Amino acid sequence: MCGRYALYGPVSRLRERFDADVDALDFRPRYNVAPMQWLPVIRQRPAGERVAHLLRWGLIPSWSKDEAIATRLINARGESAAEKPSFRAAFRKRRCIVPANGFYEWQTVAGDKQPFYIHPVESDLFGLAGLWERWSRDDGEPLDTFVIVTTAANAAMRPLHDRMPVILAPEDYGLWLDGTTAPDQVQALVRPGAEALLTAYPVSKAVGNVRNDGPELIATV
Numbered sequence: 001m002c003g004r005y006a007l008y009g010p011v012s013r014l015r016e017r018f019d020a021d022v023d024a025l026d027f028r029p030r031y032n033v034a035p036m037q038w039l040p041v042i043r044q045r046p047a048g049e050r051v052a053h054l055l056r057w058g059l060i061p062s063w064s065k066d067e068a069i070a071t072r073l074i075n076a077r078g079e080s081a082a083e084k085p086s087f088r089a090a091f092r093k094r095r096c097i098v099p100a101n102g103f104y105e106w107q108t109v110a111g112d113k114q115p116f117y118i119h120p121v122e123s124d125l126f127g128l129a130g131l132w133e134r135w136s137r138d139d140g141e142p143l144d145t146f147v148i149v150t151t152a153a154n155a156a157m158r159p160l161h162d163r164m165p166v167i168l169a170p171e172d173y174g175l176w177l178d179g180t181t182a183p184d185q186v187q188a189l190v191r192p193g194a195e196a197l198l199t200a201y202p203v204s205k206a207v208g209n210v211r212n213d214g215p216e217l218i219a220t221v
Helices: 011-018 067-072 088-093 170-177 183-188
Strands: 005-007 030-033 038-044 050-057 075-077 095-100 102-109 112-120 126-136 142-152 163-165 198-202
Touching (some): 005 095, 011 038, 038 170, 075 163, 095 170, 102 126, 126 163, 170 183
Parallel strands (some): 075 142
Antiparallel strands (some): 102 112, 112 198
16 A cells, blocks of 8 residues: 655656656655645656656546546556556556655554655665556546556565555666566566665654645654
C-alpha cells in the first residue's frame, strides 16, 4: 500500500535524476501528497525522450464510464497488474515513473496508529513504478491519471506493512518506460527493493490530515 508520499526536491532535480525534460513543469514542494492530486510523473515518448508531466493520482481506465473509480485505483498489485482489466493495457504500454523523496506508512502501536516516513538511505529521490491512462470526459477533454505499482514488502518494511511500492533501480528506468520492453522483462522489475536502500523513522500524526503540509511533517519524533 502507498497512500501518501512527499516530493519536495526542486524541479531541476527531476531532470538530473531521471534525464527528463522538466521545462514545462510547474510544481511546488509537497510534503503530504495524497490521491486525487496533480503530481509529476516521468513518461517516455516513442522517440525515447523522457518528459515530466503533471498527472492526477488515481487511475481511470480508458473504458470506465465513471470518473469516481479513480479513488479506488491508487495502487496496483504488481503481481496481477498484467491480467487485471483496470491495469493490463497500461501495464503493457503506458508505464511511468513516480518521483518521490519518501513515502509514509502507518504502524499500529498500543492500539494507535503511528506514521513512519520511509526514504532512501543514499539518494534524495525514489523512482516508483507507475502506470498511466488517458480517459475522456463527456465533453471530449482528456484526463491523464496514474497509479503506483506495489509488491510484497521486504524485511525492512514488513513491520510497518505487508506491501510496499515498487522502487525502480536507476539502471532499470529505461526498461520500465520503454513500451517495447518484453512482458517478462517488465514483470521481472516488479520486486521488493533491497532492504539497505531505505530507512524509516516515526513522524508526527499531523501527516494524517491531508490539509497539513510542510517540512515539519518529515521531522522525526
